[in-house]
Amino acid sequence: MFRYQDNMIVNEKGKVVEVQGGLDNENRNLVMANKNGQVHQRWRVVYVEDYEGEPTKGQFNKKFGLYVERDFYVISALKDNRYLDLINNRNMVIKTQNGRKTQVWYFH
C-alpha cells in the first residue's frame, strides 16, 4: 500500500518512490529506495482538473522566465552590448549583431 506523505509516495516499510539515479531524463525508471527527502524523491499529486499543463508556443513559462518557441537575442550587459553567438556549431562567443541565425535563440 502506498501513501502520499510529505510530498513523497511512501510504502508500508517506509521506502519511497524515486527517479532512479536522480536523472531527469525521458523514460527514466521509477524505483523504491530508502527515504532521504532529496528532490528526486519528491512529488506533487496534481488532480487532472487542476493541472494547467506546460505552456505551449507563445505562452510564458514562469519557471524558466522565457516565452515558449519565441525567437530572442541574448545581449551582453558589457559596454558594447554584443550578442551571444554560436560559432563552429559548438562554441559560444559574444559578437556584434550581424543578422545571422547563430545569434537567435528560442526556448522549447
Place this chain on the structure above:
Amino acid sequence: MNFSNNLRLDVTNSKDEEGNAVGVASNTGKNNQKWQVLYVDKAAKTETKGLNEEFGFHINRPFYLVSELPFNRVAEMLGGTNMVLKRWRKNQRQQQFFFDEVKKVVRNNYWKNYCWDIQGNGSSNNFRTVSGINSRWW
C-alpha cells in the same frame, strides 16, 4: 466456532497484513481469533469521493504524479507494467492515476485493472504497476 471440532477462525500468525491467510485453530482466546459480525445494513457506506486523510489521496479523482525535478515530468505507466518518467502530454490517461477507496490501491486511469506495486512481492526495488489487487503490505 465450529461446533463439531471446536476450532476457531484464526488469522495466521496474528499478522494483520493485507492478504494474509485465515485458517482454523484451537481456541487461544487471542485477538487473532476474535471477530465482530457487522451487518451490511448497519455498516458505514464506502466513500466514493473526498480526501482519504490516512492515504493522502482524493478518492476516485484522477491525478498526475508530478516530479519536482526541474522538468516536472510525470509518472507514466509504460507498456502495461513499468513506471517511468515522461513529459506531460494532454489527455494521456496512461499518465493519470486514481485512488481506489475499497481496495486501498492506486490504479492507472487507462488500464484501470493495473495498480501500483513493487516487483517480486516487495523484494525488488522496481516500482511498477501490476494487474489485479497485488499492492499488499509491501
